[in-house]
Structure formats: C-alpha cells, structure tokens
Amino acid sequence: MKLKTIFFLLAGICLGFPSVSQEAFEAELHRVPIISNVDNLERDFFLYLPQGYGQDPDKEWPLMLFLHGNGERGDGKDDLDYVMIHGPLYEAWIQKRDLPFIIIVPQLPMFGRDTMGIGYIDNRSKEQVPTRLAEGTPTRNLAYRPNQPMTGAVPSDTFPTGRTTLPAGWDLVEEDLLAMLDQVTNEYQVDKQRVYLTGLSYGGFGTWYIASKHPEMFAAISPIVGWGHPDLMPPIAEAKLPVWTFCGGRDPVVEAKYFFAGINKLEALGHRSVRFTIEEDMGHDVWRRVYGGQDIYDWLLEHSKN
Secondary structure (H helix, E strand, O other): OOOOHHHHHHHHHHHHOOOOOOHOOOOEEEEEEOOOOOOOOEEEEEEEEOOOOOOOOOOOEEEEEEOOOOOOOOOOOOOOHHOOOOOHHHHHHHHHOOOOEEEEOOOOOOHHHHHOOOOOOOOHHHHOOOOOOOOOOOOOOOOOOOOOOOOOOOOOOOOOOOOOOOOHHHHOOOOHHHHHHHHHHHHHOOOEEEEEEEEEOOOHHHHHHHHHHHHOOOOEEEEEOOOOOHHHHHHHOOOOOEEEEEEOOOOOOOOHHOOOOHHHHHHOOOOEEEEEEEEEOOOOOOHHHHHHOOOOHHHOOOOOOO
C-alpha cells in the first residue's frame, strides 16, 4: 500500500470523515513537474488517474505512456495543454471515457521546430485546445477523408529520413521519459506487469525507438502512423514484445509503403505477436479512429509481462 494512501485513510479515521463514496473517486488530471535532462529546466507532464483510483488501496492499475505528434510540442508549461488535443488523454479527460489506465502524457520540446515555418505549429492557438465540460462532452472533430482513390501500397525498403527515427524526436528526451515512468511507478498504484507505450505520428516513431531501447519495460506497444525502421526490430523481437501498429492507406505524410520492412523484419526474426492494420480509407489522422474506438484499449489490457 502506498504511503500517501495510508495517510489519507488514517486521516479520515482520525478526523471522523464520513465513509467515502464512489463520487469521491472521480477521474483526476494532474500536472507533475520534472527537471529535464535536456536543459535542466523544470517541465510538467500530465498524469491522469482513472475513475476509481484510490478507492481500493491494494488495487494496482495499468499504466500507459502516450507520445504526441509534431504539432503538440511545447515548453512543458504554458504549452502543455496542447497535448490534450489528440489521443488517449483526449478520450479519457475531455470525452470522459472510463479508460482504466493511469496515463502519462509528456510534451516534446520544440528543438527549433517553431523556427522552420511549419504552419500547423506557427498557426496554432489555445482555442484549439479542447475543454472538459462540467456537463456532457464536446462534439468530436471528424477525421479528414482524402479524395484520392484507394490504390494499396507497394512495400519500400528505402526510407526518406536516412535514419532509424525522425529528427528532433522523442529519442532526445529518452532519459526524461524513463524518469517519468520511474517516478509514477514508484509513487502510484501501478501494475508493473502492465505498462504500455503508444503514440501517434512523431510519437509513433518515438514508440518504436523507446520500445527498441527498453523492450523489457513494456507489456505491449502500439505505434500509430509512425513506421519502425528494421534496425530497431531485433530487441523487440528478442523480447517478444506484442505490437499493434496502424497506418492510413491514403496518408501522404507517413506512407504505408514504409511500414512493411520493419514488420517483415520482426517476423523474419521469429516474432509472431505482431498486428499491422492499414486503414485504407483514411489519411494521416488514423489516430482519431483508433483511439476513439475500443479495440486498442482492450488489446493492450490483454497483455501482461507475466
């Protein structure tokens, strides 16, 4: 039992608090500070605690680390709310879905991307950040449906970046991510056998990278619209780390043809716990369908390191 949970229970007994109802254990969203290894400055990450957390002091909860895309970067302080625009945190906190995970959501620094004329970064505003309503939930934004016909993908063995991951990506904050996982795992009611990693776009690439470097930490991973380079696959295959990756058949940004080489490498290495889904009718924002559905969460929960 965690010390702060014991303190809470003892305080309630000593002060004569009434019995705690289920309503007292609604979902919570916290900002947790951490000193970044990148620049020794304080940055925050979001920590989501699901409905019912703390009600049973002996219950351990699955933990999910979510890595956002390129457009949600920021300083980890005033910009942190941008990470609520997409992904599991949007589903759990904004749409009030009862997802039974503790969720860690960090923010990737700009690393100069705000000086490169990237329109969706330069032109973003806080008005785009969704708001959790006191009653009900906001209307969802619909996924973009490209007009071009579905033609399928011809696999490619060459990659546009010339490297195993993207520039200015999540690999640069690897130590910070490990520190967040360590802190939350030790201070909260975490089931250490059910720690999951997922991310979209830039975060999909980051998911492959972090999983390759630390496959023993996770029970399953789901990179979305981010392909995995074949050079990253041997540690994932050796650990038999379950993978479910997604891409869009009409995605002009992260094209489906680049996914096959890494997936085929996993299978060539004898790894069989691999799923690859091409949403042929969709463009880049496949994550709206994936995280907005239920299958991904059910699949993650099926896996435990035990």
